[in-house]
Amino acid sequence: MKKSVKIVTIGGGSSYTPELMEGFIKRYEEMPIKEIWLVDIEEGKEKLEIVGKMAQRMWDASGYDVKVHLTLNRREALKDADFVTTQFRVGLLNARIKDERIPLSYGQLGQETNGAGGIFKAFRTVPVILSIVEDMKELCPHAWLINFTNPSGMITEAIIRYGHWDRVIGLCNVPVGAMMKEPQLINKSLDDLVYKFAGLNHFHWHKVFDSHTGEDVTLKIIDALYTQDDESVPANIFDVPYFKEQLETMKMIPCGYHRYYYREQEMLNHLIEEYNAIGTRAEQVKEVEERLFELYKDPHLDHKPEELAKRGGAHYSDAACETIVSIFNNKNTHIVVSTKNNGAVPDLPDDCVVEVSSHVGGCGALPIAFGPLPNAEKGWLQLMKNMELCVLEAAVNGDYGMALEAFTINPQIVSGENAKRILDELLIAHKKYLPQFKDKIEELEKEGITIKDNVARELCEQGL
C-alpha cells in the first residue's frame, strides 16, 4: 500500500464528517493521509461547502498537511482512492421523515432501519451503492469500501451479493457503545474482557468473558444491568428494559435495537406518542442538523463541537477510522463488522453477510467463528436474514410481490391491508429514488393512491 493515502467520503456533506475528521487526525501518526475527497450531490452542495471548509479548518488546526477536496464529481474523486467511506442518505432527511411518518400514520412502526422504513431505505440505497461499486471496479479496483450508510448490513450484503465486490466492511457504532459501557458495570476495564458478538446489523447479541480466566461473565453483566443504570442504549432508541428472565435464559446480551422486537408494544407506543406530539426522530434530527450546520459555518470553529454527540452516531468515527487504520497497518484489531459469514455464524448460509466480532487487518475482516446460537436467537436470525434477502431481491429486481413478501415476514409490520397500503404509499412517496419500481408506481398512481400523512404528503407535493 502506497504511503500517501487517499480517502474518499461519499456523502461528504454529512454532519458526521467532522467526527470522521477528528478520528483521522487522532490517528494521523499511524496513517499519514495525503488527501481527503468529500463527494456529494447537487442537492447537498451547500452543506458540502460548509462542512468541507470546517473539515479543512480542523486539519489546518491539527498541524498536519492534509488537503480536503470538495466535489460533486464522484468519478473524479474515486480515481486511485485507497479507502472509500459511504455515509450518504438517498433523499436526505426528508426521505427518512416519510419512512417514519407514513407507517406511523397507520399505527405501525416507522423507523429508520427497522420495519417499513428500513426496507425503503434499502430500496433507495441499493441502486446507488451498486453504481458506486461499478465506478470503483473501474477507477480504484484495489480500494476498500467502508460502508456506514444504513441499513448497513443489507447494504453490505448488496455490495457483495449483487455488486460482487468483496473488499468491503460494513460498520455500525452499536457494538462500540456496549463495549464502552458494560465493563464498568462489573468493575472491569475493556482490557479485562473478551467480547464475542454475532448476528446481523442492528440485530446481534454478545457474550462476554473474563480475559484472565476465560470465565463467561455474561450473566454477571446482565445482573448488573438491572441493578445499575444502563447507559448503553443509543440516543435514538427509547430506553425500555428487557425482561430479565428472558436474558437469563438467553445467556447473551441483545443489542439496543432488539427493543423493537423484544418490547414491541412499548416501542411502538412511544413512537406513536412522539409522532403525535413532537414529530418523529427524523424531524428532531433535522433540527439538530440545522443547528449543527449553523455552528459549522463559524469560520473560527476548527474542532468537533460537543453538540454533534447528541446527533446519535457517537463512536462512528472511532469504529470507522480504527477499521481503516487496522487495514492499513494490519493491526488485527477486534472490531464488530458486517462481513461475509464464511461459517462464523453457522446458523446462516456461508455466503451471506453477518455482523460479527472480527479481527481486522490487511486482508479486511477475519470473522471469529461464533458457533451455533440457542434456538430462539437462531430462529430470529434466520427470519431476519431471509427478510433481508427478500428486501434485496425486491430492491434489485423491483418485484412488487417480493416487496410484499418482505413486508409480510418483517416482524415490525402487521400484515394485511394497512401494510399493503403503507407499501404503496411509500412507493409513491419515494418515486424519485425508486427507478426499479417505476412501472408499479405508475400503476399505483393511476389507481389514485394518495398519502395519508399530512407532513409526508406535503413534502412530496413540494418535490422534496
Added chain:
Amino acid sequence: MKKSVKIVTIGGGSSYTPELMEGFIKRYEEMPIKEIWLVDIEEGKEKLEIVGKMAQRMWDASGYDVKVHLTLNRREALKDADFVTTQFRVGLLNARIKDERIPLSYGQLGQETNGAGGIFKAFRTVPVILSIVEDMKELCPHAWLINFTNPSGMITEAIIRYGHWDRVIGLCNVPVGAMMKEPQLINKSLDDLVYKFAGLNHFHWHKVFDSHTGEDVTLKIIDALYTQDDESVPANIFDVPYFKEQLETMKMIPCGYHRYYYREQEMLNHLIEEYNAIGTRAEQVKEVEERLFELYKDPHLDHKPEELAKRGGAHYSDAACETIVSIFNNKNTHIVVSTKNNGAVPDLPDDCVVEVSSHVGGCGALPIAFGPLPNAEKGWLQLMKNMELCVLEAAVNGDYGMALEAFTINPQIVSGENAKRILDELLIAHKKYLPQFKDKIEELEKEGITIKDNVARELCEQGL
C-alpha cells in the same frame, strides 16, 4: 402384524369419535378391526358413555362384529394395542376458552393452535402425551401412535424428541381440504394432479403438478383461486384472501392458517369482533358440541350426523383411518403428515418434525424430499420451528425465561408488558394442568396477578 387389530383412542369421549368410527367401518374390508377401546378421564366419563354407545350402535348397524370398549383405565386399554390414536384435549373446551379469551382481552390474537393459545395448548398437552408414550413403551411397544391432538406438529415433535418414540405419525385435516377443493378449480380431478406439501403443521405450502405432463400448475390454481369461489378454507378460519401478487411471487399455495400470518390485521380484527359480539370460537364450538351430544344420546342414531361436519374437523377421519389402513396394508398412500424430517425439508434440521407429503406404508411415513424453499418461506419456517422448539423446551422444563423467549419470537404475539401479562394470566388460568410451572405459578399468585377477562376468570373460580 396380527390379523385381529386392536385400536385404542385416547380422548375417546370426543365428539369426533363417530367420524372416526365411520372411517373404520368404511375400510373394514381392508382392515378387519377386532376391538376398539375408547379411553377418557373422569371428567369426560359422561361424554364417553354417550359417544361410546353411539359408536357401538354404528358398528352394530354396519354388520361387522366389532366390540367398542369404554374405560377410564388407560393402561388396561393400551395393553397389546396395534394403533393408538390421540384426540384428547387437556382441560376440555373450557381450557380453549381461556386460551382464546385471555389474549384477546389484551387485544392480541387468541387462537387454538396459533399465538399464546397454541403455546399453552402445548404446555398442557406435552406432559400428558409423554406419559402416554411411557405407558406404550411398556404395554404396546410395537404399536403405532397416530396423533391428532393439537398443536399436532409440536406434539409429534415432543413424542419423538423427548419421548424418544419413533412409531408416530402426526395428522391434520388441512391438506386434505386443499386437495379436495383445488382440482375442480382447474377442471381436473385429484388423480390428474401430483401434490407436494412441505412445512410445519398448520404452516405449510404446496405445489401442484399435472400428473400427465409433469407441468407445474400451481400458478394456474392461484389464478383460479381469484376468479372462482375458494371453499378450501377450514370452517374455523375467517376467509380473507391472500394478496395475489405475493402468491405469484411465492409460486406456492399457503395453507388456510397462513391467514394469521399473511393477513394478521384482518384476522385479529375479526377475532376481536367475535370476542366482543358472540364469544370466541371455543364458545361456539362448545354449543355445537352440546347439540351433538344431545343427538348422540338418541338410541336410534347409528350413523354420523350431518351436524358433525360443521364442527370444523372435516376429513380428519379420512386422514386418520387412511393412515392406519395404509400402515396396516403397506399401501404407500400419499398423505401429508407430521414426521421426522430426515432431510425432506432441507432448510430445517434433519431431526426435527415437519409436515410433509409422504408415502405411508408398513414403515410409517416415507417423506418426499421437497428441496429448499424460497427465501421468504425459508425464513418463516426456520422462525416457526425454532419457536416450536422453545415452546417444547419450556413445556418440558417449566423454564419461565424460555416461555418468554417463545412468546417473544411468536409472530402472533406483540412483545412487551401485555405479552408478559398474557403469559402470566394463562399460567394461572391453567394451573391445574401445568405441574412443570408450579413454582412460577405460585410466585405469580403471590404477586396477586389476576385474570382480566371475566369469562376466563369465572371459569377459573369455578375450578373449570
Added chain:
Amino acid sequence: MKKSVKIVTIGGGSSYTPELMEGFIKRYEEMPIKEIWLVDIEEGKEKLEIVGKMAQRMWDASGYDVKVHLTLNRREALKDADFVTTQFRVGLLNARIKDERIPLSYGQLGQETNGAGGIFKAFRTVPVILSIVEDMKELCPHAWLINFTNPSGMITEAIIRYGHWDRVIGLCNVPVGAMMKEPQLINKSLDDLVYKFAGLNHFHWHKVFDSHTGEDVTLKIIDALYTQDDESVPANIFDVPYFKEQLETMKMIPCGYHRYYYREQEMLNHLIEEYNAIGTRAEQVKEVEERLFELYKDPHLDHKPEELAKRGGAHYSDAACETIVSIFNNKNTHIVVSTKNNGAVPDLPDDCVVEVSSHVGGCGALPIAFGPLPNAEKGWLQLMKNMELCVLEAAVNGDYGMALEAFTINPQIVSGENAKRILDELLIAHKKYLPQFKDKIEELEKEGITIKDNVARELCEQGL
C-alpha cells in the same frame, strides 16, 4: 401426455436393445407406443441395422403395431419425442478396453465405472450428453431423458448441473438385483419388505424393513448372506465377501460395487490376474457381443436370446421400461434412481445428484428422505460425490489440474507418478473423444508420452 408415444433410443445399435424391446412389449397394454427410433452414429451403423431389424421382428411377433425407425440423424429422431433413452458408449468397447488396460498396465484398477476408467468414461461422455440435451431443449422440450449410459450418476449430474435439464432420471440395474435376490434369503417375498436405498450410483447402501411390522430386518439379511449363497453380485463383479463384522456395525447392506472399496486388495488382484491371463472384462464382453450380433442376424430370431443375460446388464430393461411406464401412468412405483437430492441424503448438498429410493410418477422421481448416514458411510459418500464433482468440472472445462485432483482423491487410484502417467496415457489414448483437453493432449504428445500397454497402444495406432 399424448396417447401415441414416441420413444427415442440413443445408442440404439447396442446389444441391449432387444432387452429394452422386450420390456416395452411386456408393458404395451400400459403404454401403447407408436414409434421407436433407434439412433446411432456412423461407426455403429452396421450394428444398428442388425439390432434394428431384430427389434422390428420382436414387435412384429408381439402382434402390436409399432414401427422401429433406424437413423444416424439424431435431430430427426428427437423431434417431438416423449421419452429419450441413452445407452450409447463413446468410443465403443475399444475405449473401454483402453480404460481397463492402461491402468492395469501400471498395476492399478482398470474398471468401467470405477477408478481411472470411470473418470475417462465420464470425460468422453459429458460433451456428448450435453449436446444431446441442447438438441432436446430445441426439439422435444417436454420429453423425459432416461439415462443408463455409465457412469450413470455422473452423467445425470452433468445433465442437471451443466445441461440445466431437470426432466431426467438416471438408472442402474444394481438395486433391482438386490431386491430380486435378498427376500428369499429370509423366506420373504419382495412385497413383504420395504427397501430404502441411499447413496450414489454404484455406491449405495440399503436398509430393509418388514412391511407388516415395520421392523428393521437388515441384520437378518446380512446374517443370511453369510449362511446362504449370495447370487446378488452382478456378473461383472468378482464375488469376494464383505467382512461380516463390518456390515453388522454398518447395519446397512452395501451394493456389489462396494467390493472395489471394501475388498480393494482382492478386487485388484483378480483384475490383474484376468488382465494377464484372459484379457479384461471389456475384451470378454466384446466377444459376447460379437456372438450376440451373430445371433441377432438370424432373420428368424424374434425374441431376446438367453445369451443376452450373460452380458451383465440384467434387469436394465425392467428398470428402464418400468420407469418410463411409471412416468407415463403416474404409477408412483418404488424405483432406485439417480435424481436431484433435494435433501433426501442430507449429508450431501441439496442440489447434487444422488441414487436413492424414489417413487416415480408423472413428475419424475420423488426421492424418499433417507436421513443422515452413519459416520463411515457419510465420509465415503462425501468423498465420492466431491470426486464426481471434480471429474465433471474437469470434463466440462478440460482443466488438467482438476483432472489430477480427481485422480488424487479417487480411492481406486494410488496417487503419484504412475497415476499421473495413467492420466496422461488415457488422455492420449482417447484423444479423438476429448476435445476439451485438446491443448494438454498436444503438449503430452510433444513430450513423447507413449502408451505402455500393447493392446491399447495397437488400438490407438489403428485409430480405434
Added chain:
Amino acid sequence: MKKSVKIVTIGGGSSYTPELMEGFIKRYEEMPIKEIWLVDIEEGKEKLEIVGKMAQRMWDASGYDVKVHLTLNRREALKDADFVTTQFRVGLLNARIKDERIPLSYGQLGQETNGAGGIFKAFRTVPVILSIVEDMKELCPHAWLINFTNPSGMITEAIIRYGHWDRVIGLCNVPVGAMMKEPQLINKSLDDLVYKFAGLNHFHWHKVFDSHTGEDVTLKIIDALYTQDDESVPANIFDVPYFKEQLETMKMIPCGYHRYYYREQEMLNHLIEEYNAIGTRAEQVKEVEERLFELYKDPHLDHKPEELAKRGGAHYSDAACETIVSIFNNKNTHIVVSTKNNGAVPDLPDDCVVEVSSHVGGCGALPIAFGPLPNAEKGWLQLMKNMELCVLEAAVNGDYGMALEAFTINPQIVSGENAKRILDELLIAHKKYLPQFKDKIEELEKEGITIKDNVARELCEQGL
C-alpha cells in the same frame, strides 16, 4: 489468573522437555512460572530423572527461580495446575515401531500418525487422555490442557467429544514450519503476510495474503516452491514434490503430510525401502533419543543441545509456549491449533475438532472463519474427519466392526484380507494398552494369529 503459574507436563520424561523448558525460559518475563511438574509412569522413571535434572539445570542457568518437580504421581502433580501439557507416548517408541513395521510387513503404509499406525496410536492414547481429563475435572477444573500427543487432532476431539472438556488446545508444529520457510521464498517477512490455515491436524491447507495490499499471494509462493529449494518439509517426511498443476488448480498449499495422500506411491515405496534397509522412522528416532539422553546425562549441560533439532519436532516449543503465554496474557496471537470448529470450516460439523488459524487469548482459541473449501479438498476433509470419528468411536467402545470401518475408509490402507490381518496383528501387538478391545484380542489369540514382522514379534515376546 493467579500470578504464580503452575505448569504440569504429562510425559515429562520425553526428550522434548528441554525444548519446552527453553520456550518457557525465553518467555519468563511475560509469564513468571513458579513451578513445573514433570509427570511420567514407572517405565519412564529413568528418563524422567535424567531429563528432569537437565530441566532444572536449564532453569538454574537462566537465573529464574523455578522449581522442577519430578513425580510418578499424576494426581499430585495436577492439583491446582494452571496449564497441563501432554506429550506422552503410550507404549513408548516400541509401540511406534510396531505401528510402523506391522503394516509395512504387508506392504502397507506404516506411519506414526497416518494409516494403521495413526489409528492404533489413537486407540492406545484415548483411554489414557480421558482418564487424565477426569482427574483434571476434580483437581484443576480451571486449568488449560495443551495437547501435543499425537494424533493431536483426534486426541483433542476425544477430549472435547468424549471427555466433555472444552478448555483444551491441540497443537502441532507443522504450520509453524511453513510460516518460517515460505515468506523468504517470495522475499517477504512473516509480518508482510497474513496466513489462513484450515483443515485437520496433519491434513490442512493454507492460503497466504499480502498484509499490505490484501492480495492473495498463494500462487506466487506455489510458483516459488518449484523454482527454489523448499525446506519446509518436516524432517520425518520424505521430500517428494507435489504436482504443480494440481496446486495451481487448488490455489492452496497443502501441508507436508499431504504427501502421504498426494504422492502415495512414492511415500510408500520410500517407507518400504527404509523398512528393508535401515529400519523404520521409530527405530531411527530411538537411536537419536538414546544419544540425546546420553547428552542429557552430562551434569554440565544446561541448555538445549543442537542434536535435539534433528529429532523432528522443531518449533513445538514455540507453538506450545506461545500458546500458553497467549492465553495467560490474552495476547490474541495468530496460532494454528486444533479446536472446536464452531463453523470456521463450514464443510465440517460445528461440533467437531478442526485445525485452523485462530487468535489465541484468555478464552482459548478464537478460530477464524475460513469459509467453504473447493470440492476436492472438501471431499478429502469430510472423508478424513469421518474416518477420525470412526476411530474414536472404536477407541472408546472397543467395537471391532467399527475398527474395520475405520480401516476401510482410511485412504492409506488397502482394504481386504491384509488390512484385516494388520488390524488383528496390531490388536495383539498392543494388547497391554487396549483394554477396550480385550475380548476381541483374546478371541484373536485363540485363533492363533501371530505377528509376521520379526522385530515387532520379538518386542512383543519381550513384553515391550
